[in-house]
Amino acid sequence: MNFRRFLSPEAIHLDLATTLIPEGELPEGFDPMSRQNLNRIRESVIGELSDLLAATGEVPHRNRLLKDLLNREKKAGTATGSGIAFPHVRTLQVKSFIMAFGRSREGLPFDAPDDEPVHLFFAMAAPPYDDRTYLKVYRSLASLLLEPEHREQFLIADDPSEILRALELVR
Numbered sequence: 001m002n003f004r005r006f007l008s009p010e011a012i013h014l015d016l017a018t019t020l021i022p023e024g025e026l027p028e029g030f031d032p033m034s035r036q037n038l039n040r041i042r043e044s045v046i047g048e049l050s051d052l053l054a055a056t057g058e059v060p061h062r063n064r065l066l067k068d069l070l071n072r073e074k075k076a077g078t079a080t081g082s083g084i085a086f087p088h089v090r091t092l093q094v095k096s097f098i099m100a101f102g103r104s105r106e107g108l109p110f111d112a113p114d115d116e117p118v119h120l121f122f123a124m125a126a127p128p129y130d131d132r133t134y135l136k137v138y139r140s141l142a143s144l145l146l147e148p149e150h151r152e153q154f155l156i157a158d159d160p161s162e163i164l165r166a167l168e169l170v171r
Contacts, residue, residue: 001140003099003167006133010055011100012160016121018044019106033109041108046070046087049123052100065093065125079112083155084145086138088124090131097126097133101163103154120145120154144169 018041020032031037046069054062072078072089079085100123107117122141126134144150144167153166 001137003137004164006097006137007099007101007164007167008056009160009164011052011098012163013048013052013100013102014157014160014163016045016048016102016104016108018048018104018108020108038109038111042073042110043070045102045104045108045110045121046073046123049087049100049102049121052102053094053098053123053125056098056100058095058098059093059125060095061093065089065091068093069123069125077111079110079118080142081112081114081116082145082148082151083107083112083116083119084122084151085110085112085118085120086122086124086141088126088134088138090126090128090134092128094125094127097124097130097137099124099137101154103157120151 047066050062050066050069053059053065059065068089068091069087073087078087102121104119107119110118112118150169154163157163
């Protein structure tokens with residue numbers, strides 16, 4: 001599968017700005033694992049991924065896409081375990097199937113079924129009528145990322161071209 005059709009270097013960020021503990025003065029008794037902080041993390045990560053998706057030029061209204069992604073995440077979490085999440089949505093806010101990739105070296109709580117922090121975020125957005133591409137890409141990525149050595153390539157990549165090369169392993 002040629003992921004370069006869907007994922008451009010502009011839509012890859014190897015160091016997400018979202019952190020477990022927000023910058024600035026923290027309120028007394030701040031709990032990094034509180035529901036409020038977990039919601040902040042989820043919204044911040046999805047905001048960053050929305051920016052990356054918008055960088056493709058295929059998103060006429062970035063804020064509407066963000067809203068659709070957040071609503072989708074609220075319905076059912078997209079973290080799969082093993083440090084991976086696939087925030088995705090079918091929406092009228094994109095012209096064609098697009099992807100973005102974001103990495104958190106720190107790892108962020110994202111309601112994963114294994115309760116492990118998520119490091120790799122593969123965001124996908126497709127028009128409502130494009131189920132075929134959407135499902136094919138999701139299955140291919142999930143299959144590749146089952147292997148720890150393949151996940152490791154995404155964790156150690158130093159530039160977007162290495163992410164694109166790692167995706168060439170997907171069938």
